[in-house]
Amino acid sequence: MLSIPLIYRGAEEELKNKTILAISGLRGGVGATSMAALLAEALSQKGASVLVVDLNDSDLLRFHYDVSDHQLAGWGSTFWHGGNWFNQLVFIDENIWLLPYGSQVRNRAPINAHTINSIVEIIIKTARKGIIPFQPDWIIFDMPHHQGVIKKALHWCDLHFLVCEVDFAANILLEQYDFFDHGYLLLNKFNPQHPLGSRLFHSWGQEYAQRMLPVHFLWDINILESLSRGHTVLRHAPDCESSKRVYKLAQWCLNYRASTVI
Numbered sequence: 001m002l003s004i005p006l007i008y009r010g011a012e013e014e015l016k017n018k019t020i021l022a023i024s025g026l027r028g029g030v031g032a033t034s035m036a037a038l039l040a041e042a043l044s045q046k047g048a049s050v051l052v053v054d055l056n057d058s059d060l061l062r063f064h065y066d067v068s069d070h071q072l073a074g075w076g077s078t079f080w081h082g083g084n085w086f087n088q089l090v091f092i093d094e095n096i097w098l099l100p101y102g103s104q105v106r107n108r109a110p111i112n113a114h115t116i117n118s119i120v121e122i123i124i125k126t127a128r129k130g131i132i133p134f135q136p137d138w139i140i141f142d143m144p145h146h147q148g149v150i151k152k153a154l155h156w157c158d159l160h161f162l163v164c165e166v167d168f169a170a171n172i173l174l175e176q177y178d179f180f181d182h183g184y185l186l187l188n189k190f191n192p193q194h195p196l197g198s199r200l201f202h203s204w205g206q207e208y209a210q211r212m213l214p215v216h217f218l219w220d221i222n223i224l225e226s227l228s229r230g231h232t233v234l235r236h237a238p239d240c241e242s243s244k245r246v247y248k249l250a251q252w253c254l255n256y257r258a259s260t261v262i
Contacts, residue, residue, distance in 0.1 A: 018128060018136060019257045022157040023186075024143040024150055026164035026173050031188045034223055034232075035163050036142035037064035038242075041232045042250035043138055044095035051089075051097050051136040053123060055143050057111045059103040065092045066230030067100065074102020075119060079109035085123060086132045097134060099123070113149050120153040137257070147178065154180045159256070161186040161213070166197040166204070174204075179211065186249075187216035215249040217242055 023039070025032035033056065040052040054061035057076065062068075067090050075085045090098040102108065109115050120141060126132060127139060141157070143150045154160050160183040164170045174185075185208055191197055205212060217223075218241060226236035233242050 018124075018139060019159070019253075019260070020124060020139050020141070020157040021159045021161065021253070022141045022143050022150065022154055022180075023161045023163060025145040026162055026170055026177070028145050030145075030163050030165050031217075031223070032145065032163040033058075033060050033142050034064065034227065035161070035186060035188060035217075036140055037061060038223075038232045038234065038246045039249060039253070040096055040138075040140050041234050042246045043253060044093065045234070046247075046250055046254060047095070048137040048254065049095045049134060050138045050140060051099065051123075051127065051132075051134075052140045053099040053142065054101045055111070055116055055119065055141055057101055057103075057108065059101045060227075061142050062090070062098060062100040063227060063230060064232050065090070065096075065098055067092075067098060074100040076102040076108040079115065079119065085119070086126065089133065097136070111144055111149065113152055116143065116149055117153040117156075120156050124156050138253075151178070154183075158182060158260070159253075160184070163188050165189045166191075166194075166200050168196060168200070171200055171204075174208070183211060184213045185211050186213050189219045190216055191219050213249065214252060215245050217245055 023032050023036045036052060040050045044050050052061065059074065073088060075088050078085060078088060085099065088099060088102070090100065092098050124139065127136060143153070160180040162177070162183055163186045164174070166187055185204070190201065220233070220240065220242045222233050222237040222240045223242055226233040229236055233240060234246065237243060
């Protein structure tokens, strides 16, 4: 299993200096990975330093930053061998570093509750000790959608964004969902012209009023096209509606951080 390296004297930082955000989908295919990549870039463009971590064995997060699947093995290859996870970091720009899961390796770490909780704990503890190449203001975990797999790991996080589409299946799943204390709903691919979706949107606004983020995302072909080009939509279509909305979401995150970090 991955080890936590020895800490040199005087390197410790106070725990409150980093904000830990988990992003997961209510189910698969709702765009949680796209939201993680997009928010990380929006925060970086607002001056925050971000470490974004892919905890999915699909290993898709890297493609939002045009990182080849042959470039590095990823944390999944070193988990069982006692390697240092930060040796697998990929520099994206001056404010973003990516830790991919990795796909081109044998004996990869299985995605289960034990693995996810262990790697989240190791990354947070190591980063908070100040021994990685940079000091992130934010650590964003792109997590699997299975609640049983991530539930324990969420206790390490300050925030959890649950990404979901506005449809009847989501309505059923939300009724069964056990929310994290600081869990918020991030609606994606919303079509206001769809009658059922519009009714659910207004219903959720009342039922989940304290959990609904003030920013939601419409269905946007630009987000789909941006992945094929190896960029987030902020670079592919900087003037589109999704780009404008993610800056608003990033500002909400920064305001949240300002209200909780002394």
